[in-house]
Amino acid sequence: MLTLKKVVGIILVFFVLLGSSTIYASGLPRNSLSKWYDQSFQKESEGKVALDKVEKTFEEVNTFILETLESYQTTIQEIIEYQIKDSKAGIEEYQQEVKSQLDDAVFELKEEKIGDYIDNEAIEKEIDQDIDEVLIEVFGK
Secondary structure (H helix, E strand, C coil): CCCHHHHHHHHHHHHHHHHHHHHHHHHHHHHHHHHHHHHHHHHHHHHHHHHHHHHHHHHHHHHHHHHHHHHHHHHHHHHHHHHHHHHHHHHHHHHHHHHHHHHHHHHHHHHHHHHHHHHHHHHHHHHHHHHHHHHHHHHCC
16 A cells, blocks of 8 residues: 555655646746747848848839830930931932932933034035035036
8 A cells, every 4th residue: 555655755746746847837838929929020020121122122123124224215216316317328329329320311412412413414514515516517607
Protein backbone atom coordinates (compact mmCIF):
# COMPACT_ATOMS: atom_id res chain seq x y z
CA MET A 1 0.00 0.00 0.00
CA LEU A 2 0.80 3.42 -0.31
CA THR A 3 2.42 5.01 2.52
CA LEU A 4 1.79 8.44 3.73
CA LYS A 5 5.15 9.58 2.50
CA LYS A 6 4.40 8.36 -0.97
CA VAL A 7 0.98 10.01 -1.02
CA VAL A 8 2.38 13.29 0.25
CA GLY A 9 5.23 13.00 -2.28
CA ILE A 10 2.82 12.33 -5.12
CA ILE A 11 0.55 15.21 -4.04
CA LEU A 12 3.56 17.47 -3.64
CA VAL A 13 4.91 16.53 -7.08
CA PHE A 14 1.39 16.99 -8.51
CA PHE A 15 1.08 20.50 -7.05
CA VAL A 16 4.61 21.45 -8.13
CA LEU A 17 3.88 20.31 -11.66
CA LEU A 18 0.49 22.01 -11.56
CA GLY A 19 2.02 25.26 -10.27
CA SER A 20 4.87 25.27 -12.74
CA SER A 21 2.59 24.50 -15.67
CA THR A 22 0.20 27.25 -14.53
CA ILE A 23 3.05 29.74 -14.34
CA TYR A 24 4.35 28.61 -17.74
CA ALA A 25 0.89 28.75 -19.25
CA SER A 26 0.15 32.17 -17.84
CA GLY A 27 3.36 33.59 -19.31
CA LEU A 28 3.04 31.84 -22.66
CA PRO A 29 0.04 33.73 -24.02
CA ARG A 30 1.67 37.05 -23.24
CA ASN A 31 4.84 36.08 -25.05
CA SER A 32 2.92 34.47 -27.88
CA LEU A 33 0.60 37.45 -28.23
CA SER A 34 3.53 39.83 -28.05
CA LYS A 35 5.43 37.83 -30.66
CA TRP A 36 2.36 37.57 -32.87
CA TYR A 37 1.74 41.34 -32.62
CA ASP A 38 5.39 42.14 -33.37
CA GLN A 39 5.41 39.75 -36.30
CA SER A 40 2.15 41.14 -37.66
CA PHE A 41 3.38 44.70 -37.29
CA GLN A 42 6.68 43.75 -38.93
CA LYS A 43 4.87 42.05 -41.81
CA GLU A 44 2.65 45.08 -42.23
CA SER A 45 5.69 47.37 -42.18
CA GLU A 46 7.43 45.14 -44.71
CA GLY A 47 4.26 45.19 -46.80
CA LYS A 48 4.18 49.01 -46.68
CA VAL A 49 7.85 49.17 -47.62
CA ALA A 50 7.26 46.73 -50.47
CA LEU A 51 4.19 48.71 -51.58
CA ASP A 52 6.20 51.94 -51.49
CA LYS A 53 8.91 50.28 -53.59
CA VAL A 54 6.32 49.06 -56.09
CA GLU A 55 4.74 52.52 -56.29
CA LYS A 56 8.16 54.12 -56.78
CA THR A 57 8.99 51.57 -59.49
CA PHE A 58 5.69 52.31 -61.27
CA GLU A 59 6.39 56.03 -61.06
CA GLU A 60 9.86 55.49 -62.53
CA VAL A 61 8.43 53.31 -65.30
CA ASN A 62 5.76 55.93 -66.01
CA THR A 63 8.40 58.67 -66.17
CA PHE A 64 10.55 56.53 -68.46
CA ILE A 65 7.60 55.83 -70.76
CA LEU A 66 6.65 59.52 -70.92
CA GLU A 67 10.25 60.55 -71.67
CA THR A 68 10.55 57.83 -74.31
CA LEU A 69 7.25 58.86 -75.87
CA GLU A 70 8.35 62.49 -75.97
CA SER A 71 11.69 61.47 -77.47
CA TYR A 72 9.97 59.37 -80.15
CA GLN A 73 7.57 62.18 -80.95
CA THR A 74 10.47 64.60 -81.35
CA THR A 75 12.38 62.11 -83.51
CA ILE A 76 9.33 61.42 -85.67
CA GLN A 77 8.68 65.15 -86.08
CA GLU A 78 12.31 65.70 -87.13
CA ILE A 79 12.10 62.84 -89.63
CA ILE A 80 8.86 64.22 -91.08
CA GLU A 81 10.36 67.71 -91.41
CA TYR A 82 13.46 66.26 -93.09
CA GLN A 83 11.34 64.22 -95.51
CA ILE A 84 9.23 67.28 -96.35
CA LYS A 85 12.34 69.38 -97.04
CA ASP A 86 13.88 66.56 -99.07
CA SER A 87 10.67 66.09 -101.05
CA LYS A 88 10.38 69.83 -101.74
CA ALA A 89 14.00 69.93 -102.89
CA GLY A 90 13.38 66.92 -105.16
CA ILE A 91 10.24 68.50 -106.60
CA GLU A 92 12.02 71.80 -107.20
CA GLU A 93 14.94 70.00 -108.87
CA TYR A 94 12.54 68.03 -111.08
CA GLN A 95 10.67 71.23 -111.88
CA GLN A 96 13.93 72.90 -112.94
CA GLU A 97 14.87 69.89 -115.09
CA VAL A 98 11.47 69.91 -116.80
CA LYS A 99 11.66 73.67 -117.34
CA SER A 100 15.16 73.32 -118.80
CA GLN A 101 13.97 70.53 -121.10
CA LEU A 102 11.03 72.66 -122.21
CA ASP A 103 13.30 75.62 -122.85
CA ASP A 104 15.62 73.39 -124.90
CA ALA A 105 12.68 71.98 -126.83
CA VAL A 106 11.32 75.47 -127.52
CA PHE A 107 14.76 76.65 -128.66
CA GLU A 108 15.15 73.62 -130.94
CA LEU A 109 11.69 74.18 -132.41
CA LYS A 110 12.47 77.83 -133.03
CA GLU A 111 15.78 76.92 -134.66
CA GLU A 112 14.08 74.33 -136.80
CA LYS A 113 11.36 76.75 -137.77
CA ILE A 114 13.94 79.43 -138.53
CA GLY A 115 15.91 76.86 -140.52
CA ASP A 116 12.79 75.89 -142.43
CA TYR A 117 12.00 79.57 -142.99
CA ILE A 118 15.50 80.23 -144.26
CA ASP A 119 15.28 77.16 -146.52
CA ASN A 120 11.86 78.29 -147.80
CA GLU A 121 13.17 81.80 -148.36
CA ALA A 122 16.19 80.49 -150.26
CA ILE A 123 13.94 78.27 -152.38
CA GLU A 124 11.62 81.18 -153.13
CA LYS A 125 14.58 83.36 -154.03
CA GLU A 126 15.92 80.67 -156.32
CA ILE A 127 12.50 80.23 -157.89
CA ASP A 128 12.23 83.98 -158.40
CA GLN A 129 15.65 84.00 -160.06
CA ASP A 130 14.69 81.09 -162.28
CA ILE A 131 11.48 82.85 -163.26
CA ASP A 132 13.38 86.04 -164.01
CA GLU A 133 15.86 84.10 -166.15
CA VAL A 134 13.05 82.34 -168.01
CA LEU A 135 11.25 85.66 -168.59
CA ILE A 136 14.41 87.28 -169.81
CA GLU A 137 15.05 84.43 -172.20
CA VAL A 138 11.52 84.44 -173.45
CA PHE A 139 10.95 88.15 -173.72
CA GLY A 140 14.46 89.25 -174.05
CA LYS A 141 15.68 92.17 -172.31
